[in-house]
Amino acid sequence: MIRVEGLTKIYGHGPAAVTALNNVSLEIKTGEFVAVMGPSGSGKSTFLNVLGCLERATAGRYYLNEREVSALDEDELAGLRNQQFGFVFQTFNLLPRHNILRNVELPLIYAGTPGKERRERATALLARVGLGHRLKHKPPALSGGEQQRVAIARALINNPAVILADEPTGNLDSKTSYEIMGLFLELHAEGRTIVMVTHEPDIARYAERVLHFLDGAVVREEVSSA
């Protein structure tokens, strides 16, 4: 599914240059649930951003389904983000001005899906994450856990193959965190590939495989027994 070879990302130039990713090579299979751990500044978020086509690597190759992503232009990358990936962020990144139905519909608006189908799919997904009764609420009126559920519904609306989550439980209490992880396990059971950045070991335990980053490189890899 995902294969990177010699992936390197350097920010800035000259003496101020910072190496965020240093020659990372690895493979993630379809349907795998992978956690990425490491101290801040270890390059784990950069790794996720490059996988999600939110930024380009400085060097190395990135293959998604055997297609070389590094060779694609901006519009093709936008298309990939729209069709292949669903993003879940630590700060949810919902649009506060629009109700949650509209927030979930958003990726379909850019996909050009007709309004009726958009509303049906968004309504169904919000019902699935337990928010079917609050479609017209705006994000600020919801709790953190509820907002993250909206964000997960938004990540699923385009039926993506890969879910990319950057500290999805970072702003949530532990009870809510476990609820959200329950949702992730459901997605995993559906056969979706999940890559999740976290610094909490008990959250990382939900994954099948844990990649430990340090100074831009994978230093250790462990396979969960669960």
Place this chain on the structure above:
Amino acid sequence: MKAADLIRLTGENLLAHRLRAILTTLGIAIGIAAVIAVVAIGQGGEAVLLSEIEKLGSSRSFNISVDWMRGEAPTVDTFKLEDVAIIKELSPAVDKLAPVTSGMMIAIRRPQSQAKPVLSQLIGTTPDLTAVMNLPLASGRFFSQADVAAHSRVVVLDGALAEMLFPKGDALGKKVFIQDVPATVIGVTEKQTSQLLGAMSMNRYAFAPITFVQELLNTRVIHELDGVAVTDEAVPQAIADCIKILEKRHPGTSVHYTGMSMKEGLALIEKATGVMTLIIGAVAAIALLVGGVGVMNIMLVAVTERTREIGLLMAVGARRRDILQQFLAEAVALCLVGGFFGVLLGAGGAWAIAHFAKWPPLISVWTVLLAFGFASFVGLVFGLYPASRAASFSPAEALRYH
């Protein structure tokens, strides 16, 4: 993205900051209102002026003079009274032709009156002038060819002038002193209804036989010839004939005879008032420019505030052109709403000003379309920089922004 979605998102985004949107819109509205009002008043004034000048005379009329533009002035030898008769004889295109000797700021007063003399324009001419100018008589008669031949000391007063000299309205048959020369009022024309021409003092005319006026002003100079062609189409031929005959009869003259038709004169006035409207309109457009700067400012604020949102939109699949389009749409929407209220405000303002100035404003469909076109142009121009800035963000950087 579909157009309907773009419009709905734009509306929702703008309504999220109502006060901000209203204030920005106000700037554009004032600019558009200024432009609309100026154009409406200018075009309205021009239309009134042209129609009133048209009322003054025949569309077949023309005027023969010397080249004022080169600083020439007619002399005693430029036009002769005999020339007029000869031209009428020789040119089939010329229907009527009147020589004119005129004096400006001529004091006219009633005998034995303490009232101040009225400064007026004295026109010495022949009865042919009544075919050139529209001079309906309220009472009495215009002077005849016999009066001209006899150097009769008679005068026809413009209605407004007669009212100033004889407020009781009994001018006919009375004596007046034209620069201390007595003359009898034999006719009074109807008052010009035009406020505009009245304001320009174009209504204090006194008409008298040219022979009498030449004696009175102690000059033999004829200033111009005013004529009427047989048909509208014959006007250029009539002018050409006049000039040809005059040049043949006065071969040694140092002046250049020039002719202008009524239509050319109107075109000239139209051009002049058009230029005036354009200049004032350009000044008004500065207000619009200021409004546009306001739009740009507020859009830059919006782009900065919504940086993370832009990152998110890109993460869920928005292309750069989708982001560009979104912010441009918001800028143009602000300007169009401003344009709408600006048209209302401008039309109201033009109407109010015109109401006091007593001429109807002219707001054509074109003026309104122009205003909306201008408004969207301002939106595009001043929205482009903020929008392209928004579209230039890298999604990962925009999402990291705090």
